[in-house]
Amino acid sequence: MTNSNRRSFLKNSAVASVGALVLPQIIPSTAMGMGGKLAPSNRLVMGAIGTGSQGKSNMRDFLELNKEVQFVAVCDVDTNNLQKAKALADGAYVNNDCRTYGDYREFLEKEKLDAVCIALPDHWHGIIYTAAVEKKLHVYGEKPICRTIRDGQTIVKAVQKNKITWQTGSWQRSRPNFHRGAELAINGRLGKIHHIEVGLPNGNRGIGTPPVQDVPKELNWDMWLGPAPKVAYRGVSHWNWRWILEYSGGQLTDWAGHHIDIANWGAGLEHTGPVEIVGEGVYPREGIYNVPVEYDFNCKYANGIEMRVCNEARLEKGSGTTWYGDKGWIHVNRGETLFASDPKILEEVIGENEIHLIKSDNHWQNFVNCVRSGEKTIAPVEVAYRAISVALLGEIAMQTGQKIQWDPDKEEIIGNPMAARLLDRPYRAPWQLPTI
Amino acid sequence: MKKRYSLLLLLAGFFLLQSCQENRAYRALIVTGQSNHNWQASATILKTILDQTKLFSTDIAQTPKEKGDMSNFHPNFSKYSIVVMDYNGDSWPEATKTAFLEYVKNGGGVVIYHEADNSFPDWKEYNEIIGLGGWNHRSEKDGPYVYYSKNQLVIDTVKGSAGSHGPQHEYLVRARKADHPILKGLPVAWMHGKDELYSTLRGPAKNMEILATAYADTAKRGTGRDEPMLMTITYGKGRIFHTAMGHVGKDATHPATECVGFIVTLQRGAEWAACGNVTQTIPIDFPNVAGSVSRPEYKEVTLTEDLDKIAAYTIDKSTKYLTDLQARIRQVSGNPAALLDLEKQMVSILKETGATVEGKKLILKELAWMGSDYCIPAVQELLKNDELKDAATFTLERMKGPRKI
Incomplete structure (x- = not known):
């Protein structure tokens, strides 16, 4: 149709x-x-x-x-x-x-x-x-x-x-510039891709240590906390939970599902993960916000590709995804932007027998259509898991200060039981993650 | 609480004694005595900062007062590895100037501190040593403006006076040569304590590298440029480290020099000027973009202090001591023996009846990922405590490793 x-x-x-x-x-x-x-x-x-x-x-x-x-x-x-x-x-x-x-x-x-x-x-x-x-x-x-x-x-x-x-x-994934960039990259228009840069927003500098206060009457604070540790309410719940490690990994984990996801899409890494992750996080010294304000880590993949993920201030190209190959680079970002080392790359036509990534012009419509048809959506759960895994492994490398070895098939950290503990986070009773 | 540290204190005392006896690698000479700043305070501050490294033993050479008789001012520069210029005043006798230049040409180190780059506007060689200077009628005749704009180095020969700053404020210092030995391992940017932001400096800028800049915000009457804050210059065989920061005025406190960013870059810059290398480790309290960090009384925060503060933590207090502890854990996480030492001290807080519930929770959260079998009995003991049961359960659960799915 x-x-x-x-x-x-x-x-x-x-x-x-x-x-x-x-x-x-x-x-x-x-x-x-x-x-x-x-x-x-x-x-x-x-x-x-x-x-x-x-x-x-x-x-x-x-x-x-x-x-x-x-x-x-x-x-x-x-x-x-x-x-x-x-x-x-x-x-x-x-x-x-x-x-x-x-x-x-x-x-x-x-x-x-x-x-x-x-x-x-x-x-x-x-x-x-x-x-x-x-x-x-x-x-x-x-x-x-x-x-x-x-x-x-x-x-x-x-x-x-x-x-x-x-x-x-x-x-x-449902925006044309990201789709086009990824499709050019995965069809070899940059030659062999050897590295990828992913720039994500800089961190939040914090709000200090606000006093404990009464929970607003409209909010069920204990239920909001759920499986997270019980803590006193300090006026931080909606939206700003993003800056506290018990609930989120900050801009890094928020944006992994965007620019890392796109990076994986264009490099054919959607169904695998890195084998080695090493990096450094910059953590605020004061205040209740404790996610890294700057972050910078490097991932090696089994096929030789390297992916650097960091806050945008550290990259010349800033925010977005850049694939680098033998024949040039493509950079894609919000605002419908799509750049290449040579503008001719962007005019390339993808042939009939080449890879055609799923196309969607409305992300919510794509979901409804797939519910009706039973087809895979443009952003299925498996690839979402692989995108956030990169950020979560980076988070572990930064927290431990160690080089992390990861088996992307068995999905386990190799030879570092201490770091492996960070693959999971126990829940506060009575909450439990169901066994499937 | 005291028991925990008795051995530690004993050991610390022993090492202190030892370090006082050991020969320090370098001698430093601070030259001071005249300036438009509070040199009486700054010379002592600089000495404190340098001596703290245990690398330098520092003397102070004081010139006569303004318009005094300079003829007897002849420090023996050649005895020193570095000369720290904390001076902005009258000309020196020709023989002293010559001796200073010979010292630098032959490989002597120099640290140019803040207003010392205002000094000696008419002494050509001195201006080559500082690279860039300001005030005292400096202008286009002395060299170009040098700064960064939009991440590009700009060398600007336009006419104009040299030296300016707006009101003092905290500002972000950004590394431009992050791989230079002085900056290697530091964050690429950090918040500097309240200070003057020297701008529109100009000079010969020969053999000069800009290591770090600060954006002079127009909202603070700044230039809208990224102005050089840390520089290195070579002159003959001599190495010069120049910091434009560190204003010390008549106020009771000196946030610019108490800033850990200032202290540490000065210590590292001084070592580099002395030997071309930096052996000092990065302290755990080095600031980052999240905020400036001050060391009142110029003392580095110790592990003992961190642990004491955590043991007394209540939720209205600063968590910076926990952040310090986390950084210390990270520093040794690849070294099981050192990590166990740290763990033992953390566990002693769990056992302390005087330690707070909230302090113990902070410790439990860290032990959850880095604790060994050693901590388990102490953590299990806390399961009996209603206020700590949840946190202890979290720790023991996490230590078992990830759940099976």
């Missing part, structure tokens, strides 16, 4: 399904005897877990898809965010039907959904992604998909076992 055909087809189907609004309960398409595949005439019944800024942003992106999806329930530990998300959904369907939950367990138990859109702090990803996948829901999940390598391996295993459709929020 061509793009324009598909568009008009969906438009018609959206009109045809307006009647669904009058039903007291939206019935998930998967429950309608379609053998797990959705008929295009049915809206995808969706819920959202995590409705902070990124969660609501994803909801908006889904709601813009010609009403192909219907959000029937939202879940958050912050009642303010929850009400805003409900208003977003209800506003789109002009009703008051979207149900709200403060506990994802109740949400997953009671709601009958096709798919769920999840945007949570990283320390919650392992448990909630796995729980949703085990419910056989299709998942649009935010990057990075995990806080530790073990969480990531568990999620991948769960997705494969339950055969659901997974899309990672690595939306750069």
Whole structure:
């Protein structure tokens, strides 16, 4: 089906399904005897877990898809965010039907959904992604998909076992410049690629040590912390969890799912990992923000490629991904930018028998299409896991100050049991990562 | 708490005694006595900083006061490995100038400190030694402006006076020659303590390398350029290290020279000027882009102090001592014996009844990844403590290695 055909087809189907609004309960398409595949005439019944800024942003992106999806329930530990998300959904369907939950367990138990859109702090990803996948829901999940390598391996295993459709929020893949850059690189237009530079944003300089304060009445702080250690509330929760190691690895792990992911895509490293990682992190000396403010590490791959990942101030080309090969380089970044050592490289045509990377012009639409067709999305869980693994291994190399040897097939650190402990992070009781 | 360190203190005392007896490798001479700054304070500060390295034994040569009789000012430069210029004042006798130049030409080291690059505007050779200078009627006749702009070195011969600065403030110092022995191993950028930001310096800039610059923000009445802060120059066989930082005025405190970035680059620059090499290790409290670090009283933070502070930690206090400990762990993490030594001291905090719950939690978090069998009994003991049960469980769980999936 061509793009324009598909568009008009969906438009018609959206009109045809307006009647669904009058039903007291939206019935998930998967429950309608379609053998797990959705008929295009049915809206995808969706819920959202995590409705902070990124969660609501994803909801908006889904709601813009010609009403192909219907959000029937939202879940958050912050009642303010929850009400805003409900208003977003209800506003789109002009009703008051979207149900709200403060506990994802109740949400997953009671709601009958096709798919769920999840945007949570990283320390919650392992448990909630796995729980949703085990419910056989299709998942649009935010990057990075995990806080530790073990969480990531568990999620991948769960997705494969339950055969659901997974899309990672690595939306750069659905932008033409990133796609084009990666496709030129992987088809040898730079000759043999020998190294890659990945520049990610510089760190946050911190807020010092704010005093302990009362938890806002809208926030369930204990549930927000979940599997992370119990600590007093200091005014840092939404958004700024990014700067505290218990919840995130900082800009490094936030952006791994973008520029490292793109680097892997163009270099054919999507399904493997580095064999040696060494580097240095610069950590703030004071304050509650403790993620590295600068970072710089180098990864060697078994095929000889080296990848340097660092904060953008350390690179001449700054932020973005640059592949270097025998015949030149290509640099790609946000803002639709695409540069090459020789502009002629960018005019190259990819032949019929060459590698054609999956093409998507809308990341959320790609998810919906793949849920319907059963095809792989443009950002499946396995490649998301490999992208964040690079950052997490870099984090371990920086924390330990040691050169890390990694077996990308067995997915284990070699000969360093101390560093290997950092592949996992125990959860606070009673939280547990399910065994798949 | 005292028991933990009794042996350590004894050992420290022994080494201290030893180091006082040992011959220090280099002699340093600080030349001071006149300047538009507080030289009475700065000369002592510079001596403290240099002597702390245990590499230098430092003398101070003091000139007569302004317009005093200079004829008897003849330091014996040749006895020294480095001469530290903390001087901005009257001309020296010709014989003294000649002796100084001979000393440098023959391989003597020089450190040019802050306002010393204002001195001797009319002494051609001195200006070659400092590379760049400011004030005292310097202008295009003395050489070009030299600075960085958009990461490019600029040598600018446009007319204009030399030397300026806005109000004192903290600023970021950025390495330009990160592989130079003086900077090797330091962060590529660090926040410097409140100081003047010398700008629009000009001079012959012969045989000069700019090691680090600072952006002179126009919001602070700066030039909008990256101005040279640390430089090396060679003159004959002599090596010169020039720091434009370190303002010491009449105020009671001196944040510019208490800054660890200033102290350490001066110590390393002095060693390089003396021998062309740097053997000093990077201290764990070296600042980075996250913020400046000050050493009141010029004392390097010790492991004992770090551990004491962690043992007394409550959540309203600074975590910088934990950051120090983490850096110390990183420094020795490849050396099992040294790591075990550190672990033993950390475990002693777990056993201390006087140590805080929050302090013990900090220790438990580190032991979780770097602890050995040694720490396990002490950690298990904390399972009985309601306030520490969760943190101790975390440690023991993590020490078992990653969960199987």
